[in-house]
Amino acid sequence: MPLSISHNYSLRKHNTFGLDVKAERFVAYDTVEELITVLADIRNDKQRTLHIGNGSNLLFTKDFKGTILHSNIKFIDILSRDRDEVMVRVGAGVAWDDFCAAMARNGYYGPENLSHIPGEVGAAAIQNIGAYGVEVESIIHEVETIEISTGNPRVFQASECQYGYRDSIFKNQLQGQYIVTAVVFRLSPSPKCHLDYGQLQELQSSTTTPSPQAIRDAVIAIRRSKLPEPQDLGSAGSFFKNPVVPVEVYQHIALSYPTVPHYVINEDSVKIPAAWLIEQCGLKGKELGGAAVYERQPLILVNKHNAKPNDIIALADHVKQCVYNKFNITLNPEVNYI
Numbered sequence: 040m041p042l043s044i045s046h047n048y049s050l051r052k053h054n055t056f057g058l059d060v061k062a063e064r065f066v067a068y069d070t071v072e073e074l075i076t077v078l079a080d081i082r083n084d085k086q087r088t089l090h091i092g093n094g095s096n097l098l099f100t101k102d103f104k105g106t107i108l109h110s111n112i113k114f115i116d117i118l119s120r121d122r123d124e125v126m127v128r129v130g131a132g133v134a135w136d137d138f139c140a141a142m143a144r145n146g147y148y149g150p151e152n153l154s155h156i157p158g159e160v161g162a163a164a165i166q167n168i169g170a171y172g173v174e175v176e177s178i179i180h181e182v183e184t185i186e187i188s189t190g191n192p193r194v195f196q197a198s199e200c201q202y203g204y205r206d207s208i209f210k211n212q213l214q215g216q217y218i219v220t221a222v223v224f225r226l227s228p229s230p231k232c233h234l235d236y237g238q239l240q241e242l243q244s245s246t247t248t249p250s251p252q253a254i255r256d257a258v259i260a261i262r263r264s265k266l267p268e269p270q271d272l273g274s275a276g277s278f279f280k281n282p283v284v285p286v287e288v289y290q291h292i293a294l295s296y297p298t299v300p301h302y303v304i305n306e307d308s309v310k311i312p313a314a315w316l317i318e319q320c321g322l323k324g325k326e327l328g329g330a331a332v333y334e335r336q337p338l339i340l341v342n343k344h345n346a347k348p349n350d351i352i353a354l355a356d357h358v359k360q361c362v363y364n365k366f367n368i369t370l371n372p373e374v375n376y377i
């Protein structure tokens with residue numbers, strides 16, 4: 040597909056909430072050279088820009104004035120392979136799950152626990168996606184980027200990316216400054232399984248070590264049973280981050296709710312599942328306009344009846360306020376408001 044430029048373009052297919060907002064200009068590019076040319080034009084015209092992947096972590100609050108960029112850089116290249124490791128370079132525009140599927144087929148361990156997460160490879164490196172006890176930072180070797188302000192390439196080693204819980208340098212100091220064009224992953228040809236998490240523990244009981252494909256299949260089955268498929272019901276996955284609170288706040292809650300689920304971070308702080316807090320507020324299934332709190336997993340807000348951006352914003356605000364009123368805890372969104 041050559042460089043494609045569209046004007047007054049509907050983003051409905053480019054955000055998993057399925058919101059019908061428009062971009063003033065939408066540019067899809069196929070190569071790094073095309074990207075560099077487009078960025079030079081954008082700099083000349085001083086246009087506002089946003090690079091998106093599959094829009095599975097975005098909440099468009101209104102039409103976007105400016106240029107939305109999207110990568111069609113798609114390749115999966117095995118750079119090297121020996122007994123201990125496989126290095127794989129992947130274009131930023133590859134669907135994340137296509138990469139997971141290809142690696143499972145090859146028998147390489149690494150991304151299988153992250154199977155079926157929507158989105159693209161470039162965004163995965165920005166977001167530090169995680170699921171079932173694994174975060175993508177554990178398999179990233181380096182991240183290839185182009186600097187928006189200069190068009191110059193820069194390669195970030197994983198250690199420079201300041202990865203944290205759903206966080207990276209690209210969401211903080213360097214927000215909006217670099218575009219990811221490819222990611223190099225370090226995978227393992229021999230078993231390296233992470234099966235401690237919930238239903239995946241069942242795979243541990245088998246006498247043979249599960250293949251990456253078996254783990255991938257199990258992960259997909261679990262996800263399908265719990266999460267809405269974006270093509271059936273619009274959402275952006277977990278809407279809020281799980282809050283990390285001072286241990287005293289946790290202890291206060293535990294007085295009234297002795298079985299409050301929690302995860303000890305260190306002696307001062309505790310993480311409490313946001314889904315539990317929302318459920319205690321009686322908000323499962325709560326609807327506002329076309330938006331709703333997902334019945335099966337209250338951390339997910341869904342587009343139930345042709346929701347408008349304001350319906351989702353209002354519902355998110357309501358959830359946040361209820362949790363604050365009941366527990367004195369402020370929920371922060373995982374989803375990017377645009």
Ligand SMILES: Cc1cc2nc3c(=O)[nH]c(=O)nc-3n(C[C@H](O)[C@H](O)[C@H](O)COP(=O)(O)OP(=O)(O)OC[C@H]3O[C@@H](n4cnc5c(N)ncnc54)[C@H](O)[C@@H]3O)c2cc1C
Nearest residue numbers: 092093094095096157158159161162168169218219275276
């Ligand atoms: C049903 C569902 C389930 C989900 N489950 C999980 C889960 O288990 N774990 C998890 O971590 N997340 C999950 N998510 C969230 C989402 O899938 C991830 O955050 C994903 O990485 C977003 O990818 P994307 O391509 O859609 O990026 P977008 O949502 O389009 O963008 C996300 C961010 O990355 C930036 N970006 C995108 N591409 C590039 C690029 N090439 N260069 C620079 N910046 C870029 C954007 O500007 C934005 O800031 C889920 C979402 C849904 C809808």
